[in-house]
Amino acid sequence: MTEEYAIEVQNLSKKFGDFLAVDNISFNVKKQEIFGFLGPNGAGKSTTIRMLCTLARPSGGDAKINGYDLLKQPDQVRASIGLVSEKMIMYEQLTAAENLRFFGNLYQMPREKIDRKTDELLALVNMTKWKNAQIKTYSTGMRQRINVIRAMLTEPQIIFMDEPTLGLDPQTTLSIRQLIRDINKNGTTVILTTHAMVEAEALSERVAIIDHGKIVALDTPQNLKKLVKDADLTVISARIPNLTPVMAEHLKALDCVTAFDQQDAYDIKISARGSEGFDRIIDSIRHDGGNITMINTNEPTLEDVFLSVTGKAMRDQSEKPKMSGRRHGPWGAPRARVR
Ligand SMILES: Nc1ncnc2c1ncn2[C@@H]1O[C@H](COP(=O)(O)OP(=O)(O)OP(=O)(O)O)[C@@H](O)[C@H]1O
Ligand SMILES: [Mg+2]
Structure with missing residues (x-):
């Protein structure tokens, strides 16, 4: 593997029956970068993340994660990554500390290390005093903080985050974004999916715009904006x-x-x-x-970039309408997240 890259993806595809959800994508993620995956509902973001985390088997292509071959060394891949998934995987009846211990045990971490990391991570997200409270008593924002630190417990070099701020209030959203920056500053590579354009721009060093399973543009937010006609x-x-x-x-x-x-x-x-x-x-x-x-x-937004590369509008329902009164595009109504 090239030293520079944490992830190298080549011609990755995923078919569900005849439907091509991820269509032959290739990209690299640099070590210690925050890499954003931006696209509308159904674009293939989660499917890509799931494949890179060994949770879904690619229909074609290959990837190297931390130098390990995704298909041939799935155990090593799993051991070197963390995932903040779309769905929270936590036991409601257990406390934060118990959930983290359960997860640490799955990874065969020594008890002493689990305890030490638990205290350290709870402090990091200002949740120390909730350590022994059951998850079911937590607010959505508190749950998400535990969800994020759960992925950090094993000190992975790469953390995947699938829509880490979805459904959170503005204040909690900002605190999770700051947490993501802090995680990254400590040397962790972060791959983040979002359909919030401001989030992709605020956090990512580089952004891949994905639509219908294809990467339609990939660059720094600044360079992406140059694709927009009349950007300057x-x-x-x-x-x-x-x-x-x-x-x-x-x-x-x-x-x-x-x-x-x-x-x-x-x-x-x-x-x-x-x-x-x-x-x-x-x-x-x-x-x-x-x-x-x-x-x-005329500072363009990533929404303008999306329009310019796909020819259609991408409106993020969670953001306020613009002064210009831009109409909702085929972005669609927010999907009920019940999966
Ligand atoms: N297990 C599955 N079986 C069949 N189709 C699936 C499955 N998982 C995903 N799909 C389809 O693949 C496409 C991509 O889904 P995916 O969840 O990757 O999109 P996404 O970009 O994460 O969207 P969202 O922003 O809504 O989370 C969608 O059309 C979805 O319906
Ligand atoms: Mg998704």
Whole structure:
């Protein structure tokens, strides 16, 4: 395995009957990176994670996890990873400490190490005082914190997290995101699936956008945004009280100007591309005795990236509608999570 990579995936596929849920995907995850998997409901995110965690058998392709062959060394793969799954796997009647002990025993961890890690991890998520309370008395956010530290118990080098903040309130969501950053800072590689675009962007060093089982784009959020047409467009509004046709012609002729719109005798709107020409526009307006009234940069979102690479909208139902009143796309209603 190349030293640089924690995970190397080659031509991985998963069929359910005739349905291709994961369609020949290849990607690498760097060591100690937070790698985001972003896509709409049914895109194949969980299926991919399940295959990489040895919980589902690939229909084709292969992967190396921590240098171990997914198909030939599943036990070693399992021993070196942690999973925060979509479904919480915890015993309601047991306390947090008992659940963690049960899980540690499955992994044949020494009792002393289980106890030490339990105290350390409960402290990390501010749950020490709930150590001996049954899970059934916990709020959703508390459960999710235990769910996350359960995956950290065995000190895996890689942690997979399938929608770690789904269904959590905004405050708990932020605290889980911070926990993910902290886990990563301690050297753990994190693979995260989400259909929250802000989450993918806020956490991930690189994001793979997945749709209909295929990776349609993969890069840093910053580079992905460059795929969007007019990503670097800035609109400058200005008022020039003594605006003359010569001044207008001069502004229009500047290299970076893509559109010039004179709204009345002295209000103008200029669209410009790139940042170099920017100073020249502002200098010219000032030179003409004008004032800048507004500058709007057109910072694209990952939603715009999705639209640009798939031709359809991807709306995350958990986010607030935009001011522009973007309509709901074929993202669909939130699925009832009863599986
Ligand atoms: N065990 C299964 N049998 C048949 N079809 C399945 C099975 N598991 C998943 N699928 C189908 O495979 C596709 C991908 O599902 P998957 O759960 O991987 O999507 P996802 O990207 O995780 O979506 P979500 O955001 O809703 O969690 C879906 O169409 C799903 O219905
Ligand atoms: Mg899923």
